Amino acid sequence: MEGDPSSLAKVAQLFVLSLAWGMQIWVTFISGFVLIRGVSRHTFGLVQSKLFPFYFYTLVACAFLNLSIFACYHPWELLSIRETLQGSLYFLCLLLAVVNALGLSPATTAAMFRMQAMEREHSLGGEVGLAARREAYQQLRERDPKYRAARETFFKRHGLSSLFNLVCLVCNGVNLLCLGLHLGSL
Template sequence: MCLQEMENRRVDGLSEQLLSERIMGEFSVPSEEMSKLKDTRSAAPVEEELYRDMLAGGTEATRKLFEDIKRLGDMLCHSTPYKILTRTTQPSHAISMLFVSFMLLVLWPNIVGQQSASGSDCVRPQTRANVLVSLAYFGSFAMHFGAQMWMTFVSGLALYFNLPRHTFGRIQEILFPKYFSMGTGLSVVTLLAFIKLQQTAHPELITASLNSWEPMLLVQLASLALCAVLELIVWLYLAPPMLRLMHLKYNFEERETVGQEVGQFSGTENAQLRRSSPYQNVHKRFRQIHMATASVNMGSLLCTFIHLHYLASRVELH
C-alpha cells in the first residue's frame, strides 16, 4: 500500500514538472529576442548619455566662441585706432567722403552718359539677373525695413513706457549706433543691387545718362540714396553728440536721485535741476539733437516706404 502511494506521488510530480515546462515553453521569450531586448535596454542609456555629451559640448563651444569674440572686441576698443575713430571727428568726415566717392564711382557712367562703340542706340536683349544679386537686393531691403519698423514702433515705445528712464537711455546707447550703421550698410547694398538689376534687365541703361532713365526709376534711386545719406548723418554726426549729452544729463540727475521714473521727465519737476542753468542747457541741447535724430529717422523710413510701394506695384501673382 505504501509503495502504491509513493508511486502515485512520483507520477503526480512528474506530471506537474512536465506541465510547468510546457507552460514555460509556450510563454517564454526565445534567447535571441531576450538578447536583443537586453541590448536595446543597454543602448538607451548610452544614447541618452551621448546626446547629453553632444549638447554640453555644443554649448561649451558656443560659450568659448562668444568669449573669444568678446575678448577681441575688448582689445579693439582699447586700441589706438579705435580711440581715434570714435573720439575724433576726422574719421566721420573720411567715411562720408568715401561714401560719396563710392556712390559717384558707381553712378558716374550714368551721370555723364556714354555712347556705345557703334554710336547707335540699339537695344540689347534682356538677360536674367544673377540669383545672388536678387538675394542681396530683397534680403537687404527686407532686413532694413524690418529693423526700422521694430526700432521705431515696437522696441523704442515698449522700452520707453516700461523701463526706468536711465535704464532705457543706456539700452538705446547700445542700440543706436548699431541700428544706424546697419541701416546705412543695408541701404547701400539695396541701392547697388537695384542699379545692377535694372542694368541687367535693361542693358542699354549701363551707358545711358540718368536723363534717359524712367522718372519712376530716378525716384527710386533718389529715395534709396537719400535713405543711406540720412542714416549716415545720424550714425556719424548726430548720435555721438546726443549720447555724450545724455551722459552729462544723467550725471546731473543722478546727483539729485532722479532717473528711475518711467516715461517723460522735463526737468522742471525737481527744484534743484530747475534752477541749474548748466543742466537746463544740456537738457535743451539734448532735446534738440534727439528731435533731429527722430525726424531724420522718420525721413529714412519714408524713403523706405517709397521703395516698398514701388515693389508692391510690380508684384504679380500667377
C-alpha cells in the first residue's frame, strides 16, 4: 500500500495515536495522584490492579494499530530519517507495552498483594495518603525481612514498569509531534 495514505488511514492513525497518548497522560499523571489522596492505600492498590491490565492491553492494541498503519504506507527500504525514527518509536512502544502487559504488570501486582497481606497482619494499609503512619511502615521494614524483600521486589518491578510506560509516552508524544509538524493544514 505504498504511496500517499487515504484520508481514512490518516484519520485512523491520528485518532489511535491521540487516544493512546491521552490515555497515557491521564493514567500516568492524573488518576494515580487523585486516587492516592482520596482512598486508602490498599484500595488504591486494588484499583490499580484492575486498571493497569486494561490500560496496558489497550496501549498494546493502539501501538499495534499505529505500527500497522504506519508500515502499510512506508516501505522500510524507502524510509527517510524522520520516518525511520517514527517507525522505530512505534515499534519500541509496542515492545514495551507488551512487556508491561504480559510480564511486569502481573508480577508487580502479585508482589503488591504479597506486601499488602503482610501489612494487613500489622493493621496497616487502611490509611489515606502516602505520609500517613510512615513510622509504622518503617518499623515493619526494619523488623520483617520478608516484608522488606517483598517491598523491594514490588518497587523494582513498579519502577521498571513506570520507566517503560514513560518511554512509551515519549514515543507517542514524539510521533504526535512528527504528525503535527507534517500536517498539510488544520
